[in-house]
Amino acid sequence: MAFTLYSLIQAAILCINAVAVLHEERFLSKIGWGVDQSVGGFGDEPGIKVQLMNLIRSVRTVMRGGKFKFTGKHKDRNEN
Amino acid sequence: MDFTATQSGFRQRKLQPSMRLRNSPGDGPDGSQLFEDTSRAGPGPQAGYRNQQAGPQTAGFSGQTLLSEPMSNLAMAYGSSLASQGREMVDKNLDRFIPISKLKYYFAVDTVYVGKKLGLLVFPYMHENWEVSYQQDTPVAPRFDVNAPDLYIPTMGFITYILVAGLALGTQSRFSPELLGVQASSALVWLIMEVLVVLLSLYLVTVNTDLTTIDLLAFAGYKYVGMIVGLVAGLLFGKPAYYLSLLWCCAAIFVFMIRTLRLKLLSEAAAEGKLVRGARNQLRMYLTMAIAAAQPIFMYWLTFHLVR
Numbered sequence A: 001m002a003f004t005l006y007s008l009i010q011a012a013i014l015c016i017n018a019v020a021v022l023h024e025e026r027f028l029s030k031i032g033w034g035v036d037q038s039v040g041g042f043g044d045e046p047g048i049k050v051q052l053m054n055l056i057r058s059v060r061t062v063m064r065g066g067k068f069k070f071t072g073k074h075k076d077r078n079e080n
Numbered sequence B: 001m002d003f004t005a006t007q008s009g010f011r012q013r014k015l016q017p018s019m020r021l022r023n024s025p026g027d028g029p030d031g032s033q034l035f036e037d038t039s040r041a042g043p044g045p046q047a048g049y050r051n052q053q054a055g056p057q058t059a060g061f062s063g064q065t066l067l068s069e070p071m072s073n074l075a076m077a078y079g080s081s082l083a084s085q086g087r088e089m090v091d092k093n094l095d096r097f098i099p100i101s102k103l104k105y106y107f108a109v110d111t112v113y114v115g116k117k118l119g120l121l122v123f124p125y126m127h128e129n130w131e132v133s134y135q136q137d138t139p140v141a142p143r144f145d146v147n148a149p150d151l152y153i154p155t156m157g158f159i160t161y162i163l164v165a166g167l168a169l170g171t172q173s174r175f176s177p178e179l180l181g182v183q184a185s186s187a188l189v190w191l192i193m194e195v196l197v198v199l200l201s202l203y204l205v206t207v208n209t210d211l212t213t214i215d216l217l218a219f220a221g222y223k224y225v226g227m228i229v230g231l232v233a234g235l236l237f238g239k240p241a242y243y244l245s246l247l248w249c250c251a252a253i254f255v256f257m258i259r260t261l262r263l264k265l266l267s268e269a270a271a272e273g274k275l276v277r278g279a280r281n282q283l284r285m286y287l288t289m290a291i292a293a294a295q296p297i298f299m300y301w302l303t304f305h306l307v308r
Helices: A005-020 A024-028 A047-071 B003-015 B052-059 B070-097 B100-106 B111-122 B152-171 B177-204 B213-221 B223-237 B239-265 B279-306
Strands: none
Touching: A005 A047, A005 B177, A047 B177, B100 B213, B111 B152, B111 B223, B111 B239, B152 B177, B152 B213, B152 B223, B152 B279, B177 B213, B177 B279, B213 B223, B213 B239, B223 B239, B223 B279, B239 B279
């Protein structure tokens, strides 16, 4: 398979974009991966699901500033 | 004309390329001419665009009024200060992206270490003590400890792999120079993806480990040694030899990775071989096995299309 560095960068950007456009209300809460459902125990065992949810939330938070400017789509105003 | 300069000034020219100024013969009146045209002057060095290191050389030549001109002094001083500023800026910015001092640790190897490590990569079954020794909280340099990861073997292995791949393609008359670049970028992409996936899985399983990214890069790069052995055997003796040696090297790398990662990823008790129950320890064990099992897969994937 002839991968190039450029295809890797492309794939990475597309993956991050996919994670960034996951909608909080319409999707994540419905499948139980919302922000309010990740406050688990305070022990040292967060578990994979909580880690994943934290990762998704942090990617979305980091990407949010640029996303609003560049996509120009109408974002849900309730989502803050 | 230019040959005298290149002979005697080559090294200085390479050091300060920003200072090179064209010397077109006979340009302008004498007053505004900064550098005299020495093509008529014989073997005198073209001192116009020399830096200070050539000072002692030019002192011996009489009749050269160039260095006494204040303009050329100014030009030389300005040029050298520009160059040193540029170098400082590059150093400072480069250090921000690539930690140079940390990288130096990984290249502090010597021949004995490399020999022992290569032997360990192909035959890890007799080695008993896999712990990395520390010296007051910092890991000891690879020169003194055969268990420490280094970046020299992976780098050299990568480059050798590309060369051997080119050789293999050449013996099958499938070679073209672009293919070398294709092989190189393909292998690099797989390496980067592997390191990223391992990093992601380490984050998800919340392992408290002191494995850095560069350590993971080093461990991922150790498989190139096995790949090269397999490829060379395949080139010399044909396909059965390729499969046999690849099988041997896959098993060796599998054992090597498990024994090395066991100490770093698993908790203390589990690393010593006792069965520790608990979901987290099981998860860590699966993770170690998955990382180790990915190595033979990559080794086969990156080499099978080269041996026909």
